[in-house]
Amino acid sequence: MTDFTDEELALDPQFAAQFEQGFRPACQLYLISPPAIDAAFVDRLAAALDGGRVAAFQLRLKGMDEDEVARAAEPLQKLCAERDVAFIINDSVALAQRLGADGVHLGQGDGDPKDARKLLGPKVQIGVTCHDSRHLAMEAGEAGADYVAFGAFYPTMTKDTMHRPEPSILGWWTTLFELPCVAIGGITADNAAPLVAAGADFLAVSGAVWNHPAGPRAGVAAFADVLASNPPPPRA
Numbered sequence: 405m406t407d408f409t410d411e412e413l414a415l416d417p418q419f420a421a422q423f424e425q426g427f428r429p430a431c432q433l434y435l436i437s438p439p440a441i442d443a444a445f446v447d448r449l450a451a452a453l454d455g456g457r458v459a460a461f462q463l464r465l466k467g468m469d470e471d472e473v474a475r476a477a478e479p480l481q482k483l484c485a486e487r488d489v490a491f492i493i494n495d496s497v498a499l500a501q502r503l504g505a506d507g508v509h510l511g512q513g514d515g516d517p518k519d520a521r522k523l524l525g526p527k528v529q530i531g532v533t534c535h536d537s538r539h540l541a542m543e544a545g546e547a548g549a550d551y552v553a554f555g556a557f558y559p560t561m562t563k564d565t566m567h568r569p570e571p572s573i574l575g576w577w578t579t580l581f582e583l584p585c586v587a588i589g590g591i592t593a594d595n596a597a598p599l600v601a602a603g604a605d606f607l608a609v610s611g612a613v614w615n616h617p618a619g620p621r622a623g624v625a626a627f628a629d630v631l632a633s634n635p636p637p638p639r640a
């Protein structure tokens with residue numbers, strides 16, 4: 405989920421040339437768990453991952469203590485590793501460290517990204533909630549975040565939200581900065597196109613996948629067209 409390193413660019417001269425000319429990888433899906441899960445959830449996650457490419461999965465369980473989340477995480481983290489999906493822990497740097505997660509997502513009240521970096525090291529992805537704020541996003545970038553997240557773009561039943569950015573904040577960000585940006589909040593396959601076209605590097609989605617009437621596999625598959633048919637704007 406991070407920018408390409410010099411080593412990666414050096415490995416593929418054709419890719420490096422495209423990158424220099426403003427090539428931007430296509431927008432990808434970032435799946436967020438439901439706020440509560442049961443033991444059968446691992447099968448639902450497997451079905452979702454069968455529906456199409458998912459770049460990252462965030463375990464976002466609310467109202468559970470850390471030991472319970474750690475127990476729930478085990479089979480899900482294993483599945484993500486098997487499917488080459490980055491496993492991200494929400495809220496807790498300590499839990500991300502304990503589990504050896506690929507990343508942690510921090511809201512504005514979840515701790516300082518600089519402290520997280522000191523604890524987790526350079527390889528763990530750190531994402532930061534920036535609501536509708538250009539200022540918060542620039543601060544997060546300076547603090548060493550690997551991505552910034554804007555939202556909620558649309559009404560959502562998954563979380564009480566107070567901020568409603570315009571898609572143009574994504575275009576503003578991608579025009580000025582290389583750091584990837586995530587769009588979140590009420591995103592469905594039907595309303596995602598303006599976010600992809602504006603420059604979102606990732607769509608973070610929960611309800612549209614887990615509540616899809618035909619199941620989570622169909623929920624992920626529904627995004628394939630919108631991700632493929634809206635080419636991203638050139639990067640900064």
Ligand SMILES: Cc1ncc(COP(=O)(O)OP(=O)(O)O)c(N)n1
Nearest residue numbers: 494509510511512533553586588608
């Ligand atoms: C990718 C992504 N973006 C934003 C959030 C929201 O984080 P936060 O503001 O800390 O709220 P909670 O998710 O903790 O309720 C997120 N989790 N993931």
Ligand SMILES: Cc1ncsc1CCOP(=O)(O)O
Nearest residue numbers: 556560562589590609610611
């Ligand atoms: C965690 C979070 N942060 C802002 S909106 C949101 C909920 C995302 O879930 P959904 O895709 O169901 O709106």
Ligand SMILES: [Mg+2]
Nearest residue numbers: 495510511514
């Ligand atoms: Mg949080």
